[in-house]
Amino acid sequence: MSLQSTPNSKASNRSVRYVYLISVILLALTGFGQMPIFKRYYIADIPGLGWLAQFYVTHYIHYLAAILFLALVAYVIVDHLMLQKKQLRLTASGYVRGAIMAGIMVSGLFLVVRNLSGSRFAPEFIIFLDLAHLGLVMSFLLAGAYCLIRKRRWVAQR
Amino acid sequence: MGQEISRRTFLRGGIAAAAGLAAGSIPGAAAATAQQKEAQLATLLDISKCIGCGACVEACNETNAAKYPDPRKPFPRMYPNRVPVEDWSEKQDVDDRLTPYNWLFIQQATVNLNGEEQEITLPRRCMHCVNPPCVKLCPWGAARQLDNGISRIDSDICLGGSKCKKVCPWDVPQRQTGTGLYLDILPSFAGNGVMYKCDRCYDRVADGQLPACIEACPEDVQTVGPRDEIIQKAHMLAKEMNGYIYGEKENGGTNTIYVSPVPFEELNKAIETGKGKPHLEPVKDTMAEANNLAAAMAIAPVAGIAAAVGKFVKLARSKQ
Numbered sequence: 467m468s469l470q471s472t473p474n475s476k477a478s479n480r481s482v483r484y485v486y487l488i489s490v491i492l493l494a495l496t497g498f499g500q501m502p503i504f505k506r507y508y509i510a511d512i513p514g515l516g517w518l519a520q521f522y523v524t525h526y527i528h529y530l531a532a533i534l535f536l537a538l539v540a541y542v543i544v545d546h547l548m549l550q551k552k553q554l555r556l557t558a559s560g561y562v563r564g565a566i567m568a569g570i571m572v573s574g575l576f577l578v579v580r581n582l583s584g585s586r587f588a589p590e591f592i593i594f595l596d597l598a599h600l601g602l603v604m605s606f607l608l609a610g611a612y613c614l615i616r617k618r619r620w621v622a623q624r
Numbered sequence: 625m626g627q628e629i630s631r632r633t634f635l636r637g638g639i640a641a642a643a644g645l646a647a648g649s650i651p652g653a654a655a656a657t658a659q660q661k662e663a664q665l666a667t668l669l670d671i672s673k674c675i676g677c678g679a680c681v682e683a684c685n686e687t688n689a690a691k692y693p694d695p696r697k698p699f700p701r702m703y704p705n706r707v708p709v710e711d712w713s714e715k716q717d718v719d720d721r722l723t724p725y726n727w728l729f730i731q732q733a734t735v736n737l738n739g740e741e742q743e744i745t746l747p748r749r750c751m752h753c754v755n756p757p758c759v760k761l762c763p764w765g766a767a768r769q770l771d772n773g774i775s776r777i778d779s780d781i782c783l784g785g786s787k788c789k790k791v792c793p794w795d796v797p798q799r800q801t802g803t804g805l806y807l808d809i810l811p812s813f814a815g816n817g818v819m820y821k822c823d824r825c826y827d828r829v830a831d832g833q834l835p836a837c838i839e840a841c842p843e844d845v846q847t848v849g850p851r852d853e854i855i856q857k858a859h860m861l862a863k864e865m866n867g868y869i870y871g872e873k874e875n876g877g878t879n880t881i882y883v884s885p886v887p888f889e890e891l892n893k894a895i896e897t898g899k900g901k902p903h904l905e906p907v908k909d910t911m912a913e914a915n916n917l918a919a920a921m922a923i924a925p926v927a928g929i930a931a932a933v934g935k936f937v938k939l940a941r942s943k944q
Contacts, residue, residue: 478935500761500763500787501763501785501787502763502785502786502787502790503814506704506706506707507704508704508706521761521787521790521791522791522910522913522914525761525914526913526914526917529914529917529918529921530917532921532924533917533920533921533924534924536921536924536925536928537924537925537927537928537931538928539925539928540924540925540926540927540928540929540932541928541929541931541932542928542932543932544928544929544932544933545932545935545936548932548933548936549935549936549939575921578918578921579918580760581755581760581761581911581914581915581918582755582915582918583754583755583876583911583915584755586771589765589768589778592765592768593764593765593781595765596763596764596765597764600763
C-alpha cells in the first residue's frame with residue numbers, strides 16, 4: 467500500500483478539493499466584483515449577495531481567499547513532490563491549467579504590491595497586470611469548464 | 625513671501641525630477657534616483673487667508689477647459705435601464721460643486737470664531753491621497769498616480785464605471801456620459817462615459833509651472849512643495865494660529881493639507897455637503913485593511929509547505 471492511499475490521505479485529498487473549490491469560487495466572485503458589474507446587472511440585488519457590490523468588502527475577501535489559495539497550492543505541490551510523484555504524473559491539461567494558475571498568482575501578487583503605499587509601477591505595466599490577471603482568470607475558468615466536461619484530470623496514474 | 629519660497633522649492637523639485645529621469649537611463653543609477661522619486665509634492669491651504677474670490681476656480685476652468693468632456697449625443701441606450709445617464713454638458717457653468725466641468729469649487733461656512741460669527745471659505749478639489757484608492761482599485765489602470773503625488777484619470781482609457789468615485793472617501797470623481805472609450809466597445813452593456821477630477825495641472829507641473837489655482841490666487845492661500853516640508857509648515861502654521869490640520873492623516877495621508885483657525889468638526893457641520901460637495905470628516909485609511917493582509921499572503925505558502933511536510937513525517941513514522 468502506498469503512502470497516499472491510506473484512509474487518512476483520502477480524507478486529506480477530499481479536504482484539499484473542498485478548500486480548492488471554496489477558494490476558487492470566492493476568488494472568481496470577488497475578483498469579478500472588482501469591476502462595477504454586479505450592481506449594474508442586478509446580481510447584487512439577489513438576497514445574500516449585496517456584499518458583491520461593496521468594493522472594499524470584495525477586495526478584502528479576495529485577499530483572504532488568496533491567502534487560503536496560496537497556502538493550498540504550496541501544500542499540494544510539496545505533497546505531490548514528497549508523496550505522490552512516484553504514483554501520479556501531471557497530465558497535459560494539468561500542465562496547461564498549472565501554467566495559467568501560475569500566471570494568475572504572479573500577476574495577482576504584483577497587484578498586491580501595487581496596492582501598497584509607496585509602490586511605483588509604470589502605469590502601462592499596471593494596465594498590463596490588470597488585463598493579464600483578468601484574461602488569465604477567464605482562460606482558467608474556460609479550461610476548467612472544458613476539463614470538467616471532457617473529464618480531464620489534473621493527474622493520472624503512472 | 626511664502627509663495628516665492630514655494631515657487632523656488634517647487635522648481636527645484638522639478639529640476640531634481642528631470643535629473644532623476646535622465647539619470648534613470650544610466651545603468652546603476654536606479655538606486656540614486658530612488659530617493660528623489662520618493663518625494664511627493666503636497667499643497668498647503670491656509671484657510672484663514674481665503675477670501676472666497678473664486679480666482680482659483682476661474683483659473684482652473686480656463687486652464688483645463690481643453691480636458692473637459694465633449695460628449696456625443698444622443699447617448700447610447702443603456703441596458704439594463706437602471707444605469708444612470710449623467711450629463712453635465714448643458715450645465716457647464718455650475719461652479720458651486722464638483723462636476724466633470726468644474727474640478728474645484730469654493731465651500732462656505734458660517735462659524736463662530738472667538739465669539740464672533742465669521743464667514744470661512746475654502747477651495748475644495750481632489751485630495752490627491754498618498755495611497756489613492758481611486759488609482760489602486762481602478763480595474764483597468766485608467767487612474768494613475770504620478771511620482772510627484774498627483775493622481776489623475778486618463779480620459780482616453782476610463783470607461784466611466786464610477787468605481788473610483790465609490791471608493792473615494794470624498795466622492796470626488798464626477799462622471800460624464802457619452803464620451804470616451806466605452807463608445808467604441810459595448811456602449812449599451814459596459815461603461816458609461818468618463819470620470820473627471822482635478823489632476824493638479826499635471827501637464828503644467830511637468831513643464832515646471834505651478835498648478836493654475838495656486839498661481840492665480842491673489843491671497844497666496846496655497847503653497848506647494850515636498851510633502852515632508854509642507855507637513856512641517858502646516859504644523860508651524862497651525863501652532864501660530866492655534867489652528868487645526870486636515871488631510872495629513874485622513875485616508876492614511878493626503879497631499880492636500882488644510883490649516884484652519886476653526887476645528888474641522890465645526891467646519892464640517894457648517895458646510896453644505898452632499899453630491900459633488902465633499903465633507904471634512906475624519907477618514908480612516910481605506911486601503912489599510914486589505915494591505916495589512918499582504919504579510920499573511922507572503923506567509924501563506926510557508927504554512928502550506930509546513931502542512932505537507934508534517935503530513936509526510938507523520939505518514940513516514942506510522943510506516944516504521
